[in-house]
Amino acid sequence: MANLERAPRKSFNDLIYDLIFKNYVWQSIFRTGYPNTPRNQMLAVATNVFLHLHPTRIHRTHVKITHTYCLGGLSFFMFLGLTVTGVLLMFYYVPSIERAYQDIQELEANVRFGQLLRNMHRWMAHAMIILVLLHMMRVFYTGAYKPPREFNWVVGVVLFILTLLLSFTGYLLPWDQLAFWAITVGTTMVGSAPVLGDESKFLLLGGFSVGPNALIRFYTLHVIGLPLVISIFMAVHFWRVRRDGGLARPL
Amino acid sequence: MVSRAAAAIRTRPRREREAEVLVWPDLVFIEFISALIFSIALMVLSAMVNAPLLNRADPDTTPNPSKAPWYFLNLQELLLHMEPAWAGVIVPTIALVLLAAIPYWDRDTQGQGVWFGTKFAGRLTVFGFTAATLITSLLIIWDGSLHVVWTENVIRGLGLNSDFTWPGGLDWFRNLRGFDTGIPWDSLGFTIGGFTMFEDWRAIPLGIPGTTTDPWLLNLNFPSFLSQQIIPVATMVGLPVLFVLFCKGLGWIHSRRDIALLIFSAFIGVYLTTTIVGTAFRGQGQDLKPPWDIVVLEE
Numbered sequence: 348m349a350n351l352e353r354a355p356r357k358s359f360n361d362l363i364y365d366l367i368f369k370n371y372v373w374q375s376i377f378r379t380g381y382p383n384t385p386r387n388q389m390l391a392v393a394t395n396v397f398l399h400l401h402p403t404r405i406h407r408t409h410v411k412i413t414h415t416y417c418l419g420g421l422s423f424f425m426f427l428g429l430t431v432t433g434v435l436l437m438f439y440y441v442p443s444i445e446r447a448y449q450d451i452q453e454l455e456a457n458v459r460f461g462q463l464l465r466n467m468h469r470w471m472a473h474a475m476i477i478l479v480l481l482h483m484m485r486v487f488y489t490g491a492y493k494p495p496r497e498f499n500w501v502v503g504v505v506l507f508i509l510t511l512l513l514s515f516t517g518y519l520l521p522w523d524q525l526a527f528w529a530i531t532v533g534t535t536m537v538g539s540a541p542v543l544g545d546e547s548k549f550l551l552l553g554g555f556s557v558g559p560n561a562l563i564r565f566y567t568l569h570v571i572g573l574p575l576v577i578s579i580f581m582a583v584h585f586w587r588v589r590r591d592g593g594l595a596r597p598l
Numbered sequence: 599m600v601s602r603a604a605a606a607i608r609t610r611p612r613r614e615r616e617a618e619v620l621v622w623p624d625l626v627f628i629e630f631i632s633a634l635i636f637s638i639a640l641m642v643l644s645a646m647v648n649a650p651l652l653n654r655a656d657p658d659t660t661p662n663p664s665k666a667p668w669y670f671l672n673l674q675e676l677l678l679h680m681e682p683a684w685a686g687v688i689v690p691t692i693a694l695v696l697l698a699a700i701p702y703w704d705r706d707t708q709g710q711g712v713w714f715g716t717k718f719a720g721r722l723t724v725f726g727f728t729a730a731t732l733i734t735s736l737l738i739i740w741d742g743s744l745h746v747v748w749t750e751n752v753i754r755g756l757g758l759n760s761d762f763t764w765p766g767g768l769d770w771f772r773n774l775r776g777f778d779t780g781i782p783w784d785s786l787g788f789t790i791g792g793f794t795m796f797e798d799w800r801a802i803p804l805g806i807p808g809t810t811t812d813p814w815l816l817n818l819n820f821p822s823f824l825s826q827q828i829i830p831v832a833t834m835v836g837l838p839v840l841f842v843l844f845c846k847g848l849g850w851i852h853s854r855r856d857i858a859l860l861i862f863s864a865f866i867g868v869y870l871t872t873t874i875v876g877t878a879f880r881g882q883g884q885d886l887k888p889p890w891d892i893v894v895l896e897e
């Protein structure tokens with residue numbers, strides 16, 4: 348494709364361009380060179396597995412930073428980062444009350460960049476909650492929940508709840524005093540529900556108080572159950588943004 | 599970049615092309631940069647601040663204060679002012695349901711896709727947020743009896759009365775529980791046609807004689823019910839209604855969108871205030887304390 352657009356005489360830039368984008372290895376991965384014409388740029392977005400979440404063209408007002416402040420995208424980016432750091436953390440962590448705390452200590456002391464890894468995971472989780480809340484506010488104040496986007500707003504509320512639950516289930520895993528008592532306080536609140544309070548609390552903890560069963564339940568929910576569910580809801584969320592005609596704008 | 603790409607598609611006579619730009623490079627570039635900035639910022643933060651790790655979990659040593667993760671501290675804050683079932687479960691459930699229901703109630707598509715789309719949106723937002731923040735703070739101060747401490751200190755400090763204490767007649771106004779403990783409920787019984795009504799306000803029989811009903815229905819502790827349920831719930835329902843009436847009176851409200859703007863902004867104010875108070879201003883025994891006086895004891 349790119350061949351048709353080659354300049355008649357090779358400039359220095361073209362040489363560099365060819366060197367980078369027209370070698371055997373690059374083309375085996377990306378199939379084409381850098382997309383430098385509108386047609387190829389649209390094709391790049393439409394045919395790339397990661398970029399095809401986007402439309403190929405987008406309304407001018409929506410690329411202004413001040414319209415979305417990138418908040419939805421950044422929430423998603425945090426989720427991706429949390430998945431990467433989370434998988435790495437799983438290499439070092441065993442969810443049993445005998446090992447959990449010690450594993451975290453050893454991760455911090457003995458693993459190269461272990462402390463950094465844990466910090467990244469922790470701060471990204473906090474950042475994600477704040478970003479999701481801010482994203483909700485931006486959607487609200489731009490009136491972007493109005494028809495036909497009602498349902499996507501509801502999907503958003505579910506995403507917000509799932510984000511909190513993901514963070515809450517992760518909170519227990521270090522098995523330190525902070526974790527233990529925060530989860531004790533949190534699940535006691537669940538237990539005060541007027542109907543099925545004690546039952547839900549028991550189901551969540553696998554017992555009457557925070558112990559080994561609670562740890563394995565929180566762990567499983569945190570590393571596989573909730574991430575799967577939130578991925579499905581995110582897929583629906585992004586799909587609906589496209590189906591509802593892109594981002595909201597004045598009629 | 600924008601102009602070249604846009605110029606190239608302008609030749610195509612299709613709908614609104616001239617108002618559109620290409621996702622590559624215009625959007626992809628912005629996304630890349632914002633992701634990069636966040637990655638760097640988080641890296642720097644993580645290099646400087648370590649995630650907390652306290653002692654190993656010990657069910658026999660309770661930290662005081664014990665706190666939920668910060669994003670649930672708004673609920674834990676509510677817990678101090680009302681029946682746990684309301685604070686921990688019913689209020690958040692209703693709040694989430696109402697939040698999700700906004701688009702089904704405010705369906706007018708006018709003003710969508712622009713920031714603060716109505717004429718008075720700015721004022722409604724600022725008023726809703728500020729008023730809710732102020733009122734929430736005042737309610738928390740009142741329920742923490744800080745007004746009692748401050749009044750006593752001021753009157754003593756001014757030398758008006760060196761051993762002034764909060765008057766017993768105003769005990770009911772010390773805090774929310776004052777409506778329970780500060781009112782002489784025992785002497786408030788009255789008689790109608792020979793029947794003594796509410797001899798004991800703390801055990802008003804609700805069950806029908808001769809039947810077995812759920813035990814908690816049998817006797818109602820009215821003073822506690824009043825202070826832990828009626829007043830908090832009436833406040834949470836009443837204040838938003840007052841807000842709407844007030845702004846209607848000012849002529850700021852012309853659509854459901856305006857009401858949504860006002861209440862949502864007020865909600866954000868309450869959400870933030872309770873989270874901040876719960877996180878930074880609650881010390882041992884969940885007493886109100888300035889952040890620098892908060893220490894965690896293990897008991």
Ligand code: HEM
Nearest residue numbers: 415419420422423483486491499500503504506507594595
């Ligand atoms: C994990 C959480 C979430 C992620 C990853 C996410 C992601 C996104 C992204 C990438 C967009 C495209 C536009 C933008 O960036 O603003 C978007 C749009 C949208 N989001 Fe979310 N979102 C999340 C949570 C929420 C929440 C909590 C709500 C509301 C309660 C919500 C409601 C919406 C709506 C209605 C749109 C369409 C906006 C428009 O048309 O302008 N989302 N979301």
